[in-house]
Amino acid sequence: SDTGYDAWLRYDRLPAGQAEALIGWCSRIVMPEREGMLGTVRRELTAALASLLGIEPVVTDVLDADADAADTPGAGRALVVATAERAAGLGLLAGEEAGALHADGFVIRTVRRGDVRAVLLAGGTARGLLYGAFHFLRLASIGSLNDRALEQLDIADRPRNPLRMINHWDNMDGSIERGYAGKSIFFRDGKFIADKTRVRDYARLLVSIGINALTINNVNVHETETKLITDELLPDVAATADIFREYGIRLMLSINFAAPIQAGGLPTADPLDPAVRAWWRERAAAIFRRIPDFGGFLVKADSEFRPGPFTYGRDHADGANMLAEALEPFGGIVIWRCFVYNCLQDWRDRTTDRAKAAYDHFVPLDGRFKDNVLLQIKNGPMDFQVREPVSPLFGGLTRTNQMLELQITQEYTGQQRHLCYLVPQWKEVLDFDTYACGEGTTVARIASGSAFGRETGGIAGVSNIGDDPNWTGHLLAQANLYGFGRLAWNPELSAEDITDEWVRLTFGGDPETVRTIAEMLLDSWRIYENYTAPLGVGWMVNPGHHYGPNVDGYEYSKWGTYHFADCRGIGVDRTVKTGTGFTAQYHKPHSEIYESLEQCPDELLLFFHHVPYTHRLHSGKTVIQHIYDTHFEGAEQARGLVARWSGLKGRIDAGRFLQVLRRLEEQAEHAKEWRDVINTYFWRKSGIPDARGRKIY
Ligand code: GCU
Numbered sequence: 001s002d003t004g005y006d007a008w009l010r011y012d013r014l015p016a017g018q019a020e021a022l023i024g025w026c027s028r029i030v031m032p033e034r035e036g037m038l039g040t041v042r043r044e045l046t047a048a049l050a051s052l053l054g055i056e057p058v059v060t061d062v063l064d065a066d067a068d069a070a071d072t073p074g075a076g077r078a079l080v081v082a083t084a085e086r087a088a089g090l091g092l093l094a095g096e097e098a099g100a101l102h103a104d105g106f107v108i109r110t111v112r113r114g115d116v117r118a119v120l121l122a123g124g125t126a127r128g129l130l131y132g133a134f135h136f137l138r139l140a141s142i143g144s145l146n147d148r149a150l151e152q153l154d155i156a157d158r159p160r161n162p163l164r165m166i167n168h169w170d171n172m173d174g175s176i177e178r179g180y181a182g183k184s185i186f187f188r189d190g191k192f193i194a195d196k197t198r199v200r201d202y203a204r205l206l207v208s209i210g211i212n213a214l215t216i217n218n219v220n221v222h223e224t225e226t227k228l229i230t231d232e233l234l235p236d237v238a239a240t241a242d243i244f245r246e247y248g249i250r251l252m253l254s255i256n257f258a259a260p261i262q263a264g265g266l267p268t269a270d271p272l273d274p275a276v277r278a279w280w281r282e283r284a285a286a287i288f289r290r291i292p293d294f295g296g297f298l299v300k301a302d303s304e305f306r307p308g309p310f311t312y313g314r315d316h317a318d319g320a321n322m323l324a325e326a327l328e329p330f331g332g333i334v335i336w337r338c339f340v341y342n343c344l345q346d347w348r349d350r351t352t353d354r355a356k357a358a359y360d361h362f363v364p365l366d367g368r369f370k371d372n373v374l375l376q377i378k379n380g381p382m383d384f385q386v387r388e389p390v391s392p393l394f395g396g397l398t399r400t401n402q403m404l405e406l407q408i409t410q411e412y413t414g415q416q417r418h419l420c421y422l423v424p425q426w427k428e429v430l431d432f433d434t435y436a437c438g439e440g441t442t443v444a445r446i447a448s449g450s451a452f453g454r455e456t457g458g459i460a461g462v463s464n465i466g467d468d469p470n471w472t473g474h475l476l477a478q479a480n481l482y483g484f485g486r487l488a489w490n491p492e493l494s495a496e497d498i499t500d501e502w503v504r505l506t507f508g509g510d511p512e513t514v515r516t517i518a519e520m521l522l523d524s525w526r527i528y529e530n531y532t533a534p535l536g537v538g539w540m541v542n543p544g545h546h547y548g549p550n551v552d553g554y555e556y557s558k559w560g561t562y563h564f565a566d567c568r569g570i571g572v573d574r575t576v577k578t579g580t581g582f583t584a585q586y587h588k589p590h591s592e593i594y595e596s597l598e599q600c601p602d603e604l605l606l607f608f609h610h611v612p613y614t615h616r617l618h619s620g621k622t623v624i625q626h627i628y629d630t631h632f633e634g635a636e637q638a639r640g641l642v643a644r645w646s647g648l649k650g651r652i653d654a655g656r657f658l659q660v661l662r663r664l665e666e667q668a669e670h671a672k673e674w675r676d677v678i679n680t681y682f683w684r685k686s687g688i689p690d691a692r693g694r695k696i697y
Pocket of ligand 1: 177178219220300304339383411
C-alpha cells in the first residue's frame with residue numbers, strides 16, 4: 001500500500017488532456033551530458049517527465065530541430081536546459097540578463113530561435129538549474145502547464161535567503177533528540193549507515209524545496225559525535241557530503257567546543273590559547289582536504305550543560321571568532337546559537353527571567369563577530385512553544401549576521417501525533433516588524449541580511465524526519481518540511497499558496513480533497529493552541545519528553561519556565577513597571593504595546609502580564625471563561641478533524657488514508673485529556689465555575 005514515501009515528489013501520471021500539451025514541448029530535452037549537479041538535473045527531469053507523461057524524453061546536445069522529424073508531434077519544439085552563460089551562447093537569453101542572473105536563480109521562458117520554439121530553463125549556475133527544474137516539475141505536477149501557459153511562460157525566481165538550512169539533532173547511536181519519526185537515516189549503533197539510498201532520496205526532497213545546507217548531527221555533541229571531525233570519521237562524513245553535493249547541498253557539522261580536550265588531548269579548550277587555535281586550524285584544513293565544499297560548524301556553547309568559552313572567562317565572540325578564523329581560509333562559516341540561558345534557576349527567584357537571556361548575552365557583543373560568523377536565534381525568547389512573542393534579539397542586533405531558527409520537529413506542538421501545521425506560525429514570525437530601523441524592519445529582512453545590508457543570513461529548521469516509511473511519522477507533517485523550505489526560499493509566499501501547492505502535489509487535484517486538507521492544515525495550529533497552554537503562557541507539559549498536559553510540570557523546576565498560577569490569577573509579569581523588565585528589549589511600539597495591559601494582544605497576555613482570572617480580554621471574555629471555552633472548543637475541533645478527514649474516504653488511497661485517520665483519532669482522544677486536565681486545574685485553583693455549566697472534574 002502507499003506509505004507516502006515519495007512525499008511531494010510523486011509524479012503521478014497526468015490526465016491525458018494535461019499531458020498532451022507538455023508532451024509536445026518536453027519530448028526533446030536539449031542539455032549537455034555532464035555529471036555532478038547537471039547530471040542530477042537531467043536525471044530528475046527525465047524520470048519525472050517519464051512518470052508524469054508516460055514518455056521517454058530524448059536528451060540531446062543539439063538545439064536545432066531535426067528536419068526529418070518535421071511532422072511528428074512536438075516537432076520544432078524542445079525543453080532547453082542550460083546555465084545562463086550557455087543560454088546566452090545559444091542566443092536564447094540576452095547577455096545582460098544572463099550576467100545578472102542570481103547564482104541560485106533561474107528563468108523559465110518560452111523562446112523562439114528560427115524554426116525552433118523552446119521552453120528555456122536557464123539557471124544562474126547548475127544549482128540554479130536544479131531549483132528551476134523542480135519549479136518546472138512542480139508546475140507540471142499540479143496541472144498548471146496547459147497549452148496556453150506553455151506558449152507564454154515567463155518566470156524568474158531566486159532565493160531570498162543565502163542560507164536555507166536543515167539542522168538534524170541525530171545521534172550516532174541512531175536516536176534523534178526530539179525526533180518523532182523513527183530513527184536516524186544517517187547513523188546506527190555508533191556508525192554511519194552504509195546503505196545511502198534513503199540519504200539520497202532525502203537529498204532529492206530537500207533540493208526540491210530549495211534547501212542548500214544541512215547539519216547531520218545533534219547540537220548536543222556527545223562523545224562519539226565529537227570525533228566526526230577527526231581523521232577516524234572524516235572519510236564517512238565525506239561520503240555523505242558527496243551525496244548531498246550532487247543536489248547542491250553543503251554539509252556542515254555540529255561541533256563540541258571542548259573537542260580540543262576530548263578529541264585532541266589538549267589540557268584546555270580556551271579560545272585564546274595558541275595551541276587550541278592551532279588545533280582548530282589544523283582540523284579545518286584536514287576537513288577541507290577531504291570535503292572541499294564543506295560548509296562549516298554549528299555550535300551550541302555554554303547552553304544546557306554544553307561546554308563553551310565561559311569556562312575560561314571568555315565570551316561568545318572570542319569563541320565564535322576563533323572557529324571562524326580557522327574556517328575562513330577555506331570559505332567555511334560558523335553558526336553560533338543564541339539559545340543561552342541559566343538552566344539552573346531557583347524558582348523562588350522572581351528577578352531572573354529566562355526570556356531576557358539571549359538578548360542580554362548577545363546584544364553587548366553586537367559588531368564583534370567576524371564576517372563568517374552568523375548568530376542563530378530561535379523564533380521566540382523561550383523555546384518553540386505553541387505561542388510566543390518574537391525574540392527581541394531580532395532588532396536588538398544590527399551589526400551581526402543572523403539566522404532565524406525554527407523547529408520543524410513538533411517537540412511542543414504535538415510530536416507528530418497531533419496535526420499542527422506550523423507555516424501560519426512561521427509566517428507571523430517572518431512578517432513581524434521589529435521597527436529596528438523604522439517601519440518595515442521585519443524578521444524576514446533581518447534574517448536574510450537585507451535589512452542591515454549584510455552579505456549573509458538565512459533560516460534554519462530543526463528536522464522532523466526519521467526512518468519511518470513516510471519520513472515524518474504523521475503523513476501530514478510532511479507539509480511542515482515542505483512549507484519550511486518554501487518559506488526559506490521566499491518568506492513572502494503566503495501560507496495559503498504554500499498549502500495549496502503541497503496538497504496538490506501530495507494528494508492530487510480533486511477540488512474537494514484539496515479544499516478539505518488545506519483547511520484542516522490551516523486550522524490546525526489554532527486548534528492545538530485551543531486545547532493546550534492558554535494565552536501565550538506555554539510549558540504546561542510533562543517534563544523531559546514534553547508530551548501531554550502537566551500544568552505544574554515545570555512550575556517548581558530550575559528551567560525558568562513558570563506560569564505563577566494561584567487562587568487569584570495567572571501569568572508572568574514581564575513589564576518594566578512591576579515585572580522582570582523584558583518588554584524593554586523591544587523597540588517601540590512593541591515595548592509599549594506589550595507593557596500595557598490594555599494594549600497587549602490577547603494571545604500573548606499571560607506571557608507579559610499576571611492577571612486575575614476575572615480579567616476581561618479584548619474578546620470580551622474573562623480569562624477563566626476563555627480557558628474553559630477554548631479547551632472545550634479545541635477538543636471538539638480535534639474530533640472535527642477526524643470527521644473532516646473521514647469525508648475523504650475513497651478519494652485518497654487506503655494506505656495513506658488510514659495512517660492519517662489513526663493519528664487524528666489519537667489526537668482527538670488526547671485532546672480530551674488536555675481539555676480535562678487544564679480545565680480541572682483552573683477550576684480547582686480559581687473556584688470559578690464555567691458560565692455554561694459544562695462537565696469539569
Ligand atoms: C530544547 C530541547 C532540547 C534541545 C534544546 C536546544 O530545549 O528540549 O532537546 O537540545 O532545545 O535547542 O539546544
